[in-house]
Amino acid sequence: MVTPVLQIEDLAVEFTTPEGVLRAVDGVSYSVDAGETLAVVGETGSGKSVTVLAALGLLDAGRIVSGRVMFDGLDLLRLPDKKLRRLLGSNLTMVFQNPMSALNPVMTVGRQVAETLVVHDRKLTNKGARGRAIELLALVGVPQPDVRFNQYPHEFSGGMCQRVVIAMAIANNPRVIIADEPTTAVDVTVQAQLLDLLQVAREETGAGVVLITHDLGVVAEVADRVAVMYAGRVVETAPVRNIFRAPQHPYTVGLLSCLPRLDSTVEELVPIPGSPANLLIRSPGCAFQPRCGLSADRDICTSDRPELAAAAADSAAAGSWAACHFADETTAWSAREHLVREPS
Numbered sequence: 001m002v003t004p005v006l007q008i009e010d011l012a013v014e015f016t017t018p019e020g021v022l023r024a025v026d027g028v029s030y031s032v033d034a035g036e037t038l039a040v041v042g043e044t045g046s047g048k049s050v051t052v053l054a055a056l057g058l059l060d061a062g063r064i065v066s067g068r069v070m071f072d073g074l075d076l077l078r079l080p081d082k083k084l085r086r087l088l089g090s091n092l093t094m095v096f097q098n099p100m101s102a103l104n105p106v107m108t109v110g111r112q113v114a115e116t117l118v119v120h121d122r123k124l125t126n127k128g129a130r131g132r133a134i135e136l137l138a139l140v141g142v143p144q145p146d147v148r149f150n151q152y153p154h155e156f157s158g159g160m161c162q163r164v165v166i167a168m169a170i171a172n173n174p175r176v177i178i179a180d181e182p183t184t185a186v187d188v189t190v191q192a193q194l195l196d197l198l199q200v201a202r203e204e205t206g207a208g209v210v211l212i213t214h215d216l217g218v219v220a221e222v223a224d225r226v227a228v229m230y231a232g233r234v235v236e237t238a239p240v241r242n243i244f245r246a247p248q249h250p251y252t253v254g255l256l257s258c259l260p261r262l263d264s265t266v267e268e269l270v271p272i273p274g275s276p277a278n279l280l281i282r283s284p285g286c287a288f289q290p291r292c293g294l295s296a297d298r299d300i301c302t303s304d305r306p307e308l309a310a311a312a313a314d315s316a317a318a319g320s321w322a323a324c325h326f327a328d329e330t331t332a333w334s335a336r337e338h339l340v341r342e343p344s
């Protein structure tokens with residue numbers, strides 16, 4: 001059995017707002033294995049970012065109410081700041097949506113990559129760091145890396161900056177790379193290149209990759225497994241092929257039915273009908289119930305909160321887990337309603 005490189009267990013995070021206490025992350029568990037890409041999907045506000053920020057001690061507000069985040073036998077939530085900071089940037093790295101926020105505007109690109117190396121390897125000479133930084137820039141596809149080494153971030157396009165950020169993320173052979181919508185800020189052609197690059201990075205380092213994305217097309221292309229989040233909870237986790245062929249949670253079906261058609265010019269997902277859950281109100285039942293076409297006012301959906309449960313081993317969804325009282329009905333229901341389109 002493979003041991004996960006990162007394992008988030010029962011993580012809960014709350015924010016105190018003028019309207020009351022908002023539970024943004026409500027008992028999230030997921031894990032990623034070495035060399036695996038786990039895609040985390042879910043509509044805006046479902047807690048994807050807060051989950052990873054909390055896991056890595058990077059939350060600037062909010063309170064972690066419960067949970068463990070196991071990495072290398074250590075619980076990151078209970079690690080002294082200094083130790084955690086040493087792990088971040090070396091063993092555990094992050095790539096954010098906006099590369100500009102990750103780069104220092106007044107330092108040359110090359111020096112930033114070189115410093116990432118030196119911080120985690122004190123024995124590295126300046127010359128050695130420079131050489132390795134140029135190698136890394138070449139690896140991530142920065143042309144003329146020895147020239148580009150001496151340039152500043154504003155001399156790079158957004159896509160090139162994100163390549164630099166990825167170079168920094170893989171510089172110290174990480175075991176886990178977390179990428180939070182890494183391609184949202186760049187145009188479509190560059191998106192595909194950056195995703196390829198993340199795959200190369202994963203192969204080079206053997207790291208487990210957590211890829212947060214809105215784009216189910218991306219999921220189909222790069223993910224091994226998928227965690228679907230809704231209202232601060234994981235509602236389904238499954239091998240990627242199961243997600244498209246035999247979705248177990250009605251919310252997953254909703255996401256799939258919002259996939260843009262091939263002939264469509266719209267790249268964004270069309271939202272699922274109904275309003276996202278109000279995180280200020282914790283109902284005793286399933287948070288998706290008010291928008292769910294499968295629930296059909298069955299009482300248990302409003303009275304009991306479903307926990308993740310495994311699909312039958314002899315079903316098409318073997319290996320999937322879903323938090324739905326009627327998960328075993330979902331695939332047939334979605335086929336009946338013609339809600340699911342297979343991605344190209």
Ligand SMILES: Nc1ncnc2c1ncn2[C@@H]1O[C@H](COP(=O)(O)OP(=O)(O)OP(=O)(O)O)[C@@H](O)[C@H]1O
Pocket residue numbers: 015016017022024042043044045046047048049050051061062279
């Ligand atoms: N500093 C904060 N104060 C109050 N609420 C917050 C704060 N940060 C996040 N939240 C709330 O936590 C919830 C989860 O936010 P999060 O950023 O994790 O969503 P997300 O799934 O990453 O969405 P997106 O797809 O838009 O990035 C949201 O309702 C958000 O408004």
Ligand SMILES: [Mg+2]
Pocket residue numbers: 048049050180
């Ligand atoms: Mg986010």
